Amino acid sequence: MDGKKIDYDTLKKRGFLQEKEEGLFTLRTRMPAGNYDSSHLEKLSEIADEYARGMVHLTVRQGIEVPFIKYEDIDKIEAEINKAGITAGISGPRLRATTACPGNNWCKRGLVDTFTLFDRIENEKGIKCAMDLPHKFKIVVSGCPNMCTRAEVSEIGIHGAVDINHPEKRTGYAVYLGGCGGRAPRTGFKLSKVYTEDEVLDIIEKVVKFFKENAKSRQRLALLIEEIGRDNFLKAIGEEAE
Numbered sequence: 001m002d003g004k005k006i007d008y009d010t011l012k013k014r015g016f017l018q019e020k021e022e023g024l025f026t027l028r029t030r031m032p033a034g035n036y037d038s039s040h041l042e043k044l045s046e047i048a049d050e051y052a053r054g055m056v057h058l059t060v061r062q063g064i065e066v067p068f069i070k071y072e073d074i075d076k077i078e079a080e081i082n083k084a085g086i087t088a089g090i091s092g093p094r095l096r097a098t099t100a101c102p103g104n105n106w107c108k109r110g111l112v113d114t115f116t117l118f119d120r121i122e123n124e125k126g127i128k129c130a131m132d133l134p135h136k137f138k139i140v141v142s143g144c145p146n147m148c149t150r151a152e153v154s155e156i157g158i159h160g161a162v163d164i165n166h167p168e169k170r171t172g173y174a175v176y177l178g179g180c181g182g183r184a185p186r187t188g189f190k191l192s193k194v195y196t197e198d199e200v201l202d203i204i205e206k207v208v209k210f211f212k213e214n215a216k217s218r219q220r221l222a223l224l225i226e227e228i229g230r231d232n233f234l235k236a237i238g239e240e241a242e
């Protein structure tokens with residue numbers, strides 16, 4: 001460090017989080033739908049060996065952290081990860097990395113293609129990790145009702161489901177809204193239907209927009225819903241609870 005004042009908030013947005021020891025940072029990455037190929041892992045392994053202490057840590061939201069990075073190495077590391085196609089993870093009042101289990105890509109219980117839904121959320125709807133919002137906001141996708149990504153305790157939790165009311169017993173998506181963890185955890189409530197992929201994308205878009213426009217700073221969706229009332233929230237997004 002050369003005596004310059006460190007802008008910790010900007011570094012956080014770039015994926016470098018201040019550690020408890022002065023001058024040390026943790027690189028946090030995000031894995032799209034929990035997936036990396038071997039070249040990404042090799043690059044992170046190289047960075048851990050060359051710039052840090054040779055260890056990595058897996059986050060609970062499908063990212064990798066490389067701790068013990070020196071401030072003066074951050075720009076070089078950022079250039080290397082960008083070149084390798086590795087995206088930085090984030091923290092703070094933003095959309096967190098959307099997490100997904102494998103779904104029917106290889107899990108034998110998977111009913112839906114979780115990776116395709118993830119891709120459509122990010123690239124078709126533009127609801128991408130790091131979007132600025134009033135507070136942290138989490139979306140999770142599971143391939144079946146086992147809900148391995150814990151749909152009921154995230155702002156938006158989605159899981160593959162069979163629509164038993166459909167004449168062909170169609171496969172679609174169940175949706176939970178308004179859950180969260182943290183110091184004031186809440187269990188989300190389930191919407192009334194099993195939705196198509198297009199319908200579930202529209203619900204995600206409506207809920208994120210509603211949250212962005214109506215939540216106070218540092219107010220999670222669960223607390224916003226409690227403040228305005230669940231019925232008013234459902235009316236605003238045009239949905240019904242189970």
Ligand code: SF4
Binds near residue numbers: 103109110111145
């Ligand atoms: S939620 Fe279902 S599809 Fe996803 S990993 Fe768990 S069991 Fe497999």
